[in-house]
Amino acid sequence: MNKTGHDDGYLNLLSHDSFANGVPHRTFDRLRKEDPVSWTDGDNETKGFWSLTRYADIALANRDSQVFSSAQGIRLEDQSHEEYLARKTFQETDPPEHADTRRRVNPQFAARPIAAYEPVIRTLATDIVDKAIAQSEFDVVEAIAKQLPMMMLGRILGLPDEDLHFLVEKGDALIGNSDPDFTSTVIDKMDTSAYRMMPFRSPAGMDLYDYAANVMAGNVKLDKTGVLAQVLNAEESLDELEFKNFFCLLVAAGNDTTRYSIAMALYLLSQHPELITRLKSGDCWDTCADEFIRLASPTMHFRRTATRDYQLHDKLIREGDKVLLWFVSGSRDEAVFNNPHLPVLDRKPNRHLAFGQGGPHVCLGRYLAKLEVQVVLQELVRRITVIEALEEPEWTRSNFICGVKRLTVKVA
Numbered sequence: 317m318n319k320t321g322h323d324d325g326y327l328n329l330l331s332h333d334s335f336a337n338g339v340p341h342r343t344f345d346r347l348r349k350e351d352p353v354s355w356t357d358g359d360n361e362t363k364g365f366w367s368l369t370r371y372a373d374i375a376l377a378n379r380d381s382q383v384f385s386s387a388q389g390i391r392l393e394d395q396s397h398e399e400y401l402a403r404k405t406f407q408e409t410d411p412p413e414h415a416d417t418r419r420r421v422n423p424q425f426a427a428r429p430i431a432a433y434e435p436v437i438r439t440l441a442t443d444i445v446d447k448a449i450a451q452s453e454f455d456v457v458e459a460i461a462k463q464l465p466m467m468m469l470g471r472i473l474g475l476p477d478e479d480l481h482f483l484v485e486k487g488d489a490l491i492g493n494s495d496p497d498f499t500s501t502v503i504d505k506m507d508t509s510a511y512r513m514m515p516f517r518s519p520a521g522m523d524l525y526d527y528a529a530n531v532m533a534g535n536v537k538l539d540k541t542g543v544l545a546q547v548l549n550a551e552e553s554l555d556e557l558e559f560k561n562f563f564c565l566l567v568a569a570g571n572d573t574t575r576y577s578i579a580m581a582l583y584l585l586s587q588h589p590e591l592i593t594r595l596k597s598g599d600c601w602d603t604c605a606d607e608f609i610r611l612a613s614p615t616m617h618f619r620r621t622a623t624r625d626y627q628l629h630d631k632l633i634r635e636g637d638k639v640l641l642w643f644v645s646g647s648r649d650e651a652v653f654n655n656p657h658l659p660v661l662d663r664k665p666n667r668h669l670a671f672g673q674g675g676p677h678v679c680l681g682r683y684l685a686k687l688e689v690q691v692v693l694q695e696l697v698r699r700i701t702v703i704e705a706l707e708e709p710e711w712t713r714s715n716f717i718c719g720v721k722r723l724t725v726k727v728a
């Protein structure tokens with residue numbers, strides 16, 4: 317499978333290079349089988365950590381935020397308390413503090429208000445797909461997968477269209493901080509300590525902070541019905557730092573994740589042509605988005621920190637240890653899913669973990685993401701019979717977010 321870092325089942329999960337050719341599923345398959353609570357040593361930059369790779373263990377830890385806390389950081393990077401406080405969003409808090417903020421943003425992202433966006437999503441998707449297939453060959457990520465999430469982020473947040481390219485570029489640099497295609501300050505290749513107080517330890521965080529400050533100061537023309545205007549005008553609004561970090565979280569979380577899910581769906585359609593026929597039959601639209609997102613699982617892990625010593629299977633996790641919940645592995649656990657590596661478009665039930673289900677931090681944007689994936693596929697398969705990959709896909713270089721970042725195709 318790999319051009320470099322061949323996945324022999326023993327790749328080092330600390331190294332971003334282990335993911336540069338796609339998710340090392342052989343390694344995860346082996347870990348689930350042989351070493352489900354596995355330890356990875358750290359290096360000069362990052363302390364060592366535990367990896368949970370089985371569905372049941374991830375679900376257990378995700379539920380128990382008293383023992384497996386989000387309040388000391390949610391990514392692998394070690395943060396001082398000062399850095400944690402500077403960059404904290406509600407995702408980096410535990411109940412009850414977490415619930416207090418989340419309830420203020422939940423209503424706008426609930427299933428019903430999101431369903432009301434379907435006509436807008438369809439109009440945008442139709443336009444995007446028409447433009448893409450008018451070209452004889454195109455990069456599915458640039459032409460399709462990237463476009464819809466970016467436009468919908470603008471609609472939901474209430475931001476002007478002309479600012480979206482800038483925001484998406486900055487969001488890419490945040491979340492892709494280990495991939496030289498997305499940032500010039502690659503986190504494991506250079507000294508990024510100057511940015512340690514910025515989201516994702518990235519200079520792009522500073523640009524997004526400045527933009528958020530302009531939003532707060534009224535210098536950005538906001539749609540009054542959008543999430544940002546509602547949050548700012550609410551009786552219990554967020555303070556300045558909370559707002560800036562909330563803004564960065566939404567730009568980072570709502571964009572690349574959905575892009576990589578759509579890109580994975582398009583890649584799979586190119587690898588399994590029969591899926592297009594199946595989608596055209598129209599009998600699996602309710603279930604297919606979840607299945608594509610299960611297989612994409614773009615945010616591969618989130619971290620927790622043990623608040624006390626905890627015995628799990630034969631391993632003793634010590635208080636203060638970092639514990640990674642590998643949702644990407646749990647969602648392919650053969651103990652829960654038949655044919656876990658194959659797309660089964662009518663899979664039901666499909667209790668995958670790609671959205672961090674079962675815990676207090678379950679993805680805020682899941683209804684939006686699923687609707688976008690579904691609608692863009694509907695509009696695409698209405699117009700094509702074949703999608704042919706003209707090259708191997710290129711994957712993001714990151715042990716946090718994984719996805720197809722480039723794939724040239726031709727459609728018929």
Ligand code: HEM
Nearest residue numbers: 406407569570573574577618670671672677679680681685
């Ligand atoms: C397929 C697309 C997506 C995937 C796979 C995904 C994945 C996830 C995961 C795994 C979590 C749990 C994090 C944790 O356990 O700490 C999460 C949380 C979150 N997601 Fe998503 N996400 C997606 C799309 C979106 C979108 C479209 C938005 C917003 C527009 C969004 C906003 C958030 C926010 C704000 C949180 C934090 C929730 C909290 O801490 O209570 N996500 N997402």
